[in-house]
Amino acid sequence: MASKNGLYKASELFQAQAHLYKIMYSFLNPMSVKWAIDLQIPDIIHNHPQPITLSELVSALKVPKSKQTCVQRLMRLLAHIDFFAIVKFQDNQERYALTPTSQLLVSGTDHCLSSMVRLLSTPILVDSYNHLAKWTSGEDLTVVETALGPESYWDFIHQNSAYLNTFNEAMESDSHVVRLALRDCRSVFEGIGSLVDVGGGTGNTAKIICEAFPELKYIVLDLPQVVSGLAGSNNLSFVGGNMFKSIPQADAVMLKVYHSTRIMMTPFSCLN
Template identity: 55%
Template sequence: MASIINDRKASEIFQGQALLYRHLYAFIDSMCLKWIVELDIPNIINKHGQPITLQELVSILQVPPTKIDKVHSIIRYMAHNGFFEIVRIHDDNKEAYALTAASELLVKGTGICLAPTVECFLDPTLSSIYHQLKKWIYEEHLTLFEVSFGTQFWEFLNKNPSYNKSFNEAMASDSQLINLALRDCNLVFEGLEYIVDVGGGIGTTAKFISQAFPHLKCIVFDRPQVVENLSGNNNLTYVAGDMFKSIPEADAVLLKWIFHNWTDKDCRKILENCKEAISNNGKRGKVIIIDVVINEKQEEHKVTELKLLMDVNMACVNGRERTEEEWKKLFIEAGFKDYKISPLTGYLSLIEIYP
């Protein structure tokens, strides 16, 4: 075809249009995911015990006849995107929908369920802040959350118990996947007697560690509003405090998904407090970080895409995801001398740093 715009072929322009429209309507992906969780569809299919037909599903959901084709549209779209598998039932060759690895993660009552994460972050109040990206860019120090609500995210949680509860449940559900990955990380905890999980929430990961390593004493360290009324056991305790002021002494400090919430300046302060916490016991302690390490040159495109998307997402608190060089710079500036990065989950890495 002849050139049309800036010497581009019409085929290139059409591809550009398709990409533009894909992003224009990308918010529908999130809304369809929310729809799946709100209607409890993964649990319905799981309880059904076998792939479910459209007629069986709409019957259980009591969908009006006029909306059955719309249910089909959404289910078909989400199947195309990997949330359901379309199969044929042999008896009458009817089309039916089965769970995939993604939708199995939304089945409630199982060992690992990410439905609370979906419910939390797709709450209209929280997701609406991204309409303020333009205004946020011109505010020198304010976070996207402050631009939208006039307060920091953490202060908002402190003042709104229902959102605080929802956020803690979301973080606990995500920690279940981290626990799955940590099963193969015995060497990381070898030789340790005490470990403090900074920002450990309600203790999902600390409970796993304390059960997997009964000799290891675990401290869950978080905001007072998070750990109040939580009780531990012989090798698990809860301590309230502020990681910017001090961190309980231990052989190791664990921080999972903490640093991406904060600026470099804040991260250096946290690291300095970590260094002090592991240096007072007379042993060569370490800091264990579970977080994103961006590595565009060596990882798959889809993995990098997710990491870069998470980097944009952290605008809500002025945080960021980091490359290895950016991590290294933080470690050196905080007084650490050595570090080691290992893969952990599909997009999270495990970083061990030493004073």
């Protein structure tokens, strides 16, 4: 039977309803990754001598009996999105193993990105996506600024020490991954005399690149309140300023930032 507007059959609309709800509930994917990190599941699997069965996991987590099926559902969902892998040994029991993605969330490694997941799931960032329509109608503000009101995200961060810690830890962990990039992509930096890292924060990425390229003159440009008091070194210097007004001159510009729709949309007219 066709629907009232004649376009689709009732069965198609019924399927569409399931599709729509699947889309609406897809926020559970990142929330489940955070849930797994909060329960330290990647660490538990990593420290287990072989891929872990559900009952071994449940006993390691010490969850009440009434919540055991929730752990099972969590693990199945995370396996479904390739965050964990399901493997079977000869006993035919399902076991959970790490994939490269969940390996990135094992604590204590030089590529652990758990703090990045924590930052990206903070209510302030997640809630800002409720303001996309309002942001589209405005001129200047970023999505987060639209959500926060006149206060900028950077002012907010620097007035909230707990949030600042979360932010700094996330940026530091993300910068560590640069070491992996340097292993395979050294040639990107070879032959460059000077580089300005725009929005380079407290210099986490800078220190890694300066160590690998001691001849490179590296300038970190960031907001004055971020770089004030930071000590440079032989080849590293910190400059306080506003990237939208002026950027120090250098052979190359690096931009490693997130959530900066305004930055992406800004023609860098201030670059020489």
